[in-house]
Amino acid sequence: MLSVNLGPIHGAIAFGMAILSVTSLAQCDGWQQHVDYSMDIELDVRTHRYTGSAQLTYTNNSPDTLKELFFHLYPNAFRPGSEMDVRSRTIEDPDSRIGDRIADLEPHQMGELIVKDMAQQGKEVPLEHMGTVLKVTLPRAILPNRSTTLAYSFVGQVPVQIRRSGRNNSEGIAYTMTQWYPKLAEYDERGWHAYPYVAREFHGVWGDLDVRITMDSAYTIASTGTLMDPHRIGHGYPLGRKRFERPAGDKLTWHFQAKNVHDFAWAADKEYVHSVRELEGGTELHFFHRPDPEIAEVWNELPGYMEKAMAYMNEHFGAYPWPRYSFVQGGDGGMEYPMLTMITGKRRLGSLVGVSVHEFVHSWFHGMMASNEGRYPWMDEGFTEYASKEVMAHLFPRSESSHLNAYSGYYALVESGKHEAPVIHADHFETNFAYGVTAYNFGELLLHQMGAVIGEKNLRSGFLRYYDACRFKHPDPVDMERVFEATSGLELDWYFDEWVNTTRTLDxxxxxxxxxxxxxxxxxxxxxxxxxxxxxxxxxxxxxxxxxxxxxxxxxxxxxxxxxxxxxxxxxxxxxxxxxxxxxxxxxxxxxxxxxxxxxxxxxxxxxxxxxxxxxxxxxxxxxx
Ligand SMILES: [Zn+2]
Known part of the structure; x- marks a missing residue:
């Protein structure tokens, strides 16, 4: 043995104990707004246009009197000249999935979402459309701790698939319906967060949705929420692995309800094969993909992996709170929504499991925590990366640390000279590169590195404390800092202040x-x-x-x-x-x-x-x- 013993050590007395004793905490104890929607939608599959009539009840839990509201109208980004179009064409390193594709859209290919009329308790509400944002001036201001009800109708057009949402994606999925309805913006102690959409992050208000979707009965719909009358739809259990033959042309109304979600997404395709795996405890995993023999085998293996992923996440990051989760072939890669993900499905097993794990793990950091992704994208993507690497290491054990590539990504950014402070709003990073590394790699390493500061076991118990204290509360970095301070007994201001707000480097x-x-x-x-x-x-x-x-x-x-x-x-x-x-x-x-x-x-x-x-x-x- 090396002749080093553990003491006495020269110099000051070593810290042997955590010296902070925290009995009550201000973590995640702020107020939350609340919104419940009821929507009736009809989609015309010949014109790709849809109409909606809706009613929402908004509860103002803030101490402020609200005289105006803001809604997101995301589909309007898919129009030549939109902020998303111009941003995509002028940023230094364009996203090849978007590039100049929006600029070239013909009218019948564009997206559109317009609120036609709105009434507040019978009184007409003035509306101002501002691209991807709608400003609503209320005839009756909403006092603190009061609710109001708005009735409104809207029309939309599903764009050809450019990014995330749209029709006819690269794998032939007919409709990927994400960010498709007038969605109330979030209001918190910093005010409204109605960011004009430039293809980056989202933020929403928690509440319950009751949605009826009417369309050609030949389509199968996969959706956020729970299907309320599966037997009438012909969507009964056990489903096995089969397609539903329904006569084309007839209309069918699908009724979904989702509780405690901040977004609602759905997809529709005539060819979907649908299967269900019911887990211990009753949670259902649903799988929707096209009946392509090339991918059937890997999709057949997916449920087994996702069952293990669910068990791991429940144990280490807190119990999944919703009754079901759906893995849906759609979109343009992988994208998270409450109770559902849209993923491209033509993948080898490792890739399909990898993207499915990542998107599913978002249920914790996007679905349940829902930190403001615009302001703190790393609290969603980065923490999701951290937890999904842990899940992948559990599913596919390897010897080396699964977090090393977070560090290599960060080092590449620092070396490139494009490094920007992580506190910058997601929309405003000067390059897609800096945004991407900061959201994903930096967020992952910020957590992983905290293990070195507070100890690996404290890091793990901190995740469960974070879940207990902050789920459904939109935690910000200070909330998170307080959780890990309480867990470790250490002062962590310096850690979050320096790493999040500066581009200083460690050497x-x-x-x-x-x-x-x-x-x-x-x-x-x-x-x-x-x-x-x-x-x-x-x-x-x-x-x-x-x-x-x-x-x-x-x-x-x-x-x-x-x-x-x-x-x-x-x-x-x-x-x-x-x-x-x-x-x-x-x-x-x-x-x-x-x-x-x-x-x-x-x-x-x-x-x-x-x-x-x-x-x-x-x-x-x-x-x-
Ligand atoms: Zn992600």
């Missing part, structure tokens, strides 16, 4: 290793602007390992032994003001093989070259990397 290196009178004096230096606690390991010539943790003074404490899967000793805290940090442990260079910072690769240190020093045999005195 901590080993400056020198010195032997003095039978003791090792090890000096670390902070080169980058970011502060972090440090994990390090001393490896002896006999392969013995001693793990140490250097707390950061700003955390006002340290993760404690027992919060990691391995034993470690706690060193005195590194004052955040100090550019270097020296600690002393008993030991000799003769017995030391190497010193390694962050041995588990859980920090986004941008220069790994100074994170490891090896001691050449027979070396004495001073070692520098």
């Amino acid at each position: 901590i290196g080993i400056q020198q290793v010195l032997e003095v009178d039978g003791e090792l004096h090890i000096t670390l230096e902070r080169i980058g602007g970011m502060v972090m606690p440090v994990d390090l390991v001393l490896v002896g010539t006999d392969d013995g390992q001693q793990h140490f943790h250097v707390p950061l003074s700003l955390a006002l404490g340290s993760k404690t032994p027992g919060t990691e899967e391995y034993p470690f000793a706690i060193l005195p805290a590194w004052q955040w003001t100090d550019p270097t940090y020296t600690f002393v442990v008993p030991g000799t260079l003769k017995d030391l093989r190497e010193v390694v910072l962050d041995p588990l690769r859980r920090t986004a240190d941008v220069d790994r070259s100074n994170d490891r020093v090896s001691v050449p045999s027979g070396m004495g005195g001073l070692i520098r990397p």
Whole structure:
């Protein structure tokens, strides 16, 4: 064994215990708006136009009197000259799925959504259409803690499929109906969030939807919510794996109800094969895909994997709260909606399982947490990436960490010079590249890296606490910080402040290793602007390992032994003001093989070259990397 013992350690007294004791918390205790919709829709499959008549009840739980409301009218993005069209053509690195395709749309190919008329308790409501946003001026303001009811009608046209929604997608699915209805914007302590749509993120108000969809009876509909009368539809159980032969031309009305959702999506195709897997506890997984023999085999294997994914998520991230979830062939890749995903289906097994896991895991971070995706896309996509990598590692065990590519994506962004602060609104990143890496890779590494700060076991229990405290409450970064502070007993302001609001980078290196009178004096230096606690390991010539943790003074404490899967000793805290940090442990260079910072690769240190020093045999005195 390397001759290093765990104490006494020179210098200040090591933090041995978490010093914060939090009894009551302000996490996720804000007010929430609420909206219930009842909609009757009829879709004409010859013209691809639809009409709707609707009634909504909006409850203002805010302390503010609301004189106007805003709705999203997403389909209007699919028109030449729209903000989405211009943004897609002028951004430095266009999304090839969109490019200039919107600019070339003919009138019969465009999207459209217009609210024809609206009444508030019998009084006509003035409407102002502003592209993808509708402004509604209320004849009667809604006082705090009061509700109002609006009755309205709308007409729409389903665009040819450009991005996410539309008709006739690349795999031939007739209708992918996402972001298709006038959708009330969310209002919170920062006011309205009615962002003009440029093909990025969504945000919505929780509530219940009761939706009746009438269309040609030859189509099978997959939808958010629960089908209320499956037997009348010919949609009875057990379905097995079959298509429903219904005469074309006749109209059929499908009735769905969804509770506690912030969006409602559906898809329709004449060819859908529909199957159901009922899980222990009664939750149903539904699968809809085309009867293509090429994909039948992998779709047949999907339910088994998704059953395991559900069990894993329920155990580690909190119980799935809705009665069903549908995997639907549609859209243009994979996209999450409450209780449903649209995924392209012509994939090999690994890809089909991978996209299905990712979209399904969104049920937690998009469906249940629903942080404002516009302002904090990384709280949805990034956390979904984190959890889905954990699920994939459970389904397909591998030896290496499943989170390494989050770090490589982040490093590539930093090196590119396109790095922007994650706090920037999703719509306003200057490149798709920076947005994508920030939303997905950064969010994933922010969570994974927090394991190094608070301990892996605290990270895991924090997820369940986050679920308990914040589901259905639109948590923001401060809510999340408070949850993990409560879980770990550590102060985490610095972690969220610096990583979310700045582009500072982390680079901590080993400056020198010195032997003095039978003791090792090890000096670390902070080169980058970011502060972090440090994990390090001393490896002896006999392969013995001693793990140490250097707390950061700003955390006002340290993760404690027992919060990691391995034993470690706690060193005195590194004052955040100090550019270097020296600690002393008993030991000799003769017995030391190497010193390694962050041995588990859980920090986004941008220069790994100074994170490891090896001691050449027979070396004495001073070692520098
Ligand atoms: Zn996603």
